[in-house]
Amino acid sequence: MRHSSFLRALRGEAVWTPPTWLMRQAGRYLPEYRAVRANAGDFLTMCYTPELAAEVTLQPIRRYALDAAIVFADILLIPHALGVSLRFAEGEGPKLDPIRDAAGLARLTDASSAAAKLTPIYETLSLVRAKLPPQVALIGFAGAPWTVATYIVEGGGSSDQAAAKLWAYRDPAGFAQLIDVLTDATILYLENQIEAGADALQIFESWASGLPEPMFERLCIRPAARIVAAVKARHPHIPIIGFPRGSGVLAVRYAAETGIDAMSLDPSQPIGWMRAQLKRPIALQGNLDPLALVAGGEALAAGVREILTAAKGSPFVFNLGHGIIPQTDPEHVQTLVDLVRGG
Numbered sequence: 001m002r003h004s005s006f007l008r009a010l011r012g013e014a015v016w017t018p019p020t021w022l023m024r025q026a027g028r029y030l031p032e033y034r035a036v037r038a039n040a041g042d043f044l045t046m047c048y049t050p051e052l053a054a055e056v057t058l059q060p061i062r063r064y065a066l067d068a069a070i071v072f073a074d075i076l077l078i079p080h081a082l083g084v085s086l087r088f089a090e091g092e093g094p095k096l097d098p099i100r101d102a103a104g105l106a107r108l109t110d111a112s113s114a115a116a117k118l119t120p121i122y123e124t125l126s127l128v129r130a131k132l133p134p135q136v137a138l139i140g141f142a143g144a145p146w147t148v149a150t151y152i153v154e155g156g157g158s159s160d161q162a163a164a165k166l167w168a169y170r171d172p173a174g175f176a177q178l179i180d181v182l183t184d185a186t187i188l189y190l191e192n193q194i195e196a197g198a199d200a201l202q203i204f205e206s207w208a209s210g211l212p213e214p215m216f217e218r219l220c221i222r223p224a225a226r227i228v229a230a231v232k233a234r235h236p237h238i239p240i241i242g243f244p245r246g247s248g249v250l251a252v253r254y255a256a257e258t259g260i261d262a263m264s265l266d267p268s269q270p271i272g273w274m275r276a277q278l279k280r281p282i283a284l285q286g287n288l289d290p291l292a293l294v295a296g297g298e299a300l301a302a303g304v305r306e307i308l309t310a311a312k313g314s315p316f317v318f319n320l321g322h323g324i325i326p327q328t329d330p331e332h333v334q335t336l337v338d339l340v341r342g343g
């Protein structure tokens, strides 16, 4: 088993100083990323070209000596592999050919052909693993079924996920079929990522906010529990991090009922409060406001200090409460790493 402070923390050890990585640590805020991206042309080409994806995965590790690398890919590759057309319009975010009914569902391929189409991602993981220092862990990931469904039903991003919610209210059985095929494909995709070299997994439930409790239970907790149980049946030692962003107090149920090993908190979920609510002692991760990292200076120093004070003595992984914002100054990231490591 890999000797990694990050994996020890996920398994419940209060490692101090806390291991650190940052969501979206590979990305446009880094000049070396923008250089690779400019040559590749578009984002999807980068995701599907293992040499390029491996290179940008490693860039933040070289620069900041972070404790974990996360494979460079995207949560929307699963719908793409299921047959949903996908493009990233410059400056506008993702655009998908929406699915809103049974006829749309019938156009999707099956889960195992979808997972088989994602071979380039597995190759990226193998390439990265071969080049990473042994003590640096490699994280595989997928979007959670509900979050991925919101993009499929809307045909892109949305602020209120209204189209997906309306389908779920009006036709619960039809919507459940979409969630089920996404769950099946995600299980196979994550298992393949482990077999290619992932040491841990993260499930991104980025749009868990605003769901009434019964819907959160049905669309977020149950599919996550099914994914965790299936993956753990074959790979019991691979820790799984859940990130139910914006779930507020419902995160307490998410931690108790999904079987995850660790939970990533968003900036609004206090670490001390969450720890006191946990019914099962799992590791926590988070949760600096990405805008405090953009601001730098005292806002950054105070934000890091407060998190370290709240987390000290417990199993914890330092991270942001959401992805790095492209406007972030790379120097501020160095400052963050130095602050966490007490430099």
Ligand code: CP3
Pocket (backbone or CB within 6 Å): 022, 023, 024, 025, 026, 027, 028, 037, 043, 070, 071, 072, 073, 074, 075, 076, 088, 093, 094, 141, 143, 157, 204, 206, 323
């Ligand atoms: O964290 C990492 O460094 C690994 C790579 C990673 C990306 N996306 C690369 C990416 C990960 C883990 C993701 C997850 C992801 N993708 C999520 C969940 C996390 C979150 O932020 O809530 C979501 C919702 C997506 C969907 C997605 N991908 C959107 C909405 C966008 C467009 C927004 C934007 O920032 O332009 C993307 C594109 C994307 N995914 C980029 C990167 C580096 C930017 C692409 C570019 O122009 O180079």
